[in-house]
Amino acid sequence: MADTLQNWIEWKQKCALDACSPETQQALRGFLAEVAYSYGGFDDKSLDPWHELEVYALVPGPRGRKPSKDWLFDYIQREEMRGRDDWMLWSLRQGVWSVMRTVMETHEPWRREGSRPRNVSLNAPEGGHERGEGAALTLQDLLPGHHDTGDEAGSIELQRFAHPIADRLFKQLKRHEKVAMAAACLGVPLSNGVVLDVARREKSVVCGSIKKVEIAINKEASREFPKDDDETKALLGRFVFCNLKVLCCEWAKSEIKCARLFTIRGHREDYDDEC
C-alpha cells in the first residue's frame, strides 16, 4: 500500500504513528522500511526503521518539541511556495529519506552492519580521492609521525638536505603539477573547480600529479641517501615535499592566472606539516 500525503499529514497532526489509522500506519511503516532496506548491507530486519526515525532522528529538544518534524513539513510547503504542488509528496519523502539516511549513517545499530573492526593497521590502505595510479593512501600517509622537535640539530640537517632537492625538483615540474602543489600548500581541495580550471587539467590528472611528485621525491631521497633507513628517508621526503609546496606557492603568487587560487577558502589552519 503506497503512502499518501494525507497519511503523512495525519501522522503530523496526531503526533505518534500508533495514534493513526491502521492504513496510515501500514503505509508509512512500509515506505520507511523500503527506504531503510534499499541500501545494500543495511538489511537487518530486527531493526525497526520507524522506531529509529521517531526516537533517534526526530528527537525532541528539552522543551519537548520536535523541530525536525516541523522541518519535514516545512520542506513540502517550500515546494508549494515554488508552485510545485505535484512534488509535495515527493519532497516530503525526500525529507524523510534525508533524515533516515543520517540515522543509518550515524546510529550504532545500523552502522554496525556496514562497519569494520576498529583495530586498523597503520599501513592498511584507506583510499583517498583519485590518487591516480599506484597504491591507495594508508593511515600512515594520512597521519604521519613528526620529527622530534627536541632534536633541533637533526631537523636543521634535514632542512639543509631538503632544500637543494626541492630546488632541483621544482625545475622539473610541469605547470599543472606546480598548481596542484600550490593548492596543497594553501590547504585547498585539489578537486575544487578553480584549481582544475587554473591547472587546465582533469581532476584525476591534478590529483595524480601529487603522487608523481611523491614518487620523484622518494627516488631522489633513495638515490642520495642509499644508506639511510626508510623512516629517515620518509621524513626527509616530507621535508622536501613541504619545501616544494612553498616554492610552488611562491611561483603561483607571481602568475596572474593563479591569482584565483588565493581566493578559495583553504584549510591551511587545519594543516599540519613539516614546514
Place this chain on the structure above:
Amino acid sequence: MSASTAAGAAARAAAAAAAAAGAAAAAAASEKKLGKIKVVPPPIWQQKCLVAWLDEWKIEQSFQAQDSRVKKSLNQPTSQENRKAHSHIPADLVRPYDRQPLAVGQIRLLSPRALPDVDRPVYVAVLRKAKSNYCLVAPFSLFTVPAVPSELMTGREEPFLRVLSLWNCQTTTAEIVGTSWIFDDLGRQLLADAWAVYQRFTAKLPLPKRLTQRVGPPLSHPLDPRYEYLEAADLDSAFQSAKAAEP
C-alpha cells in the same frame, strides 16, 4: 718525445684526474648519511578518531553510490488522492518560526526556506551577535566524530549535534537565522570551547590543552579524503545565495 705524444699524455693525465675526482665525489655521495632522527608517531587518540571518521565516510560514500537509485523509487506519480490532499494542507501544520529572541548560544534548526539550496536538516549554533543585523553561526556536522582540528566534539547525544564545524562558520543575517526553530542551548562551557576552537582557526591562537582531544586530527596529505568532505559540507555558497535572495 714528440709534442703530440706529450699533449696526449697530458690529456690522459687530466682525464684520469677528473675520473678520480668523480669517483671521490661519488664515494662521498654514497657515504652521505643523514643522522638518525627520532620520529614521533601520531597520538593514538588521533589515529582512533581518524579511523572512526573514515568508517563514517565510507558509509557515506557507499550511500552516495546508491542514492540516485533510492531517490528514484521515492518519485512516484501523484495520484488523484494526493492531489486532493494538496489542497487540504492545514495552515497550522508547521509551527511558526522562533524568530525572537535570537541569542548567543542558541541551537537552531534552520527551515528549508532559510537555505533552499540544502536538502538536509541544518542545525546551527549562534556564536556571536553583532549590533547590526548580523550574527556568526556554526553549523553542526552530520558525522559523529570530528574530521579536522577545527571541528569540536560537543559531547551531546543527539545524532545531528555531536560535532560543531567551526571551519564552516558563517556570518549571516538575523532574518536567515531567525527562519528556524530553537532546539536547545549550547551552555556556557560548550560555547566557550567552541569559541576557543574558532579563534584557533581564525586568529591562530593556541588551543587550550583540555580541548586537544576533542577536536579532529590534522590534515597532512593533499589527497586526504577529508578534503572531499570539507568541500561537500561547505555551506558558504548556500548562505551566500540565501543572503542574495533576501528582499
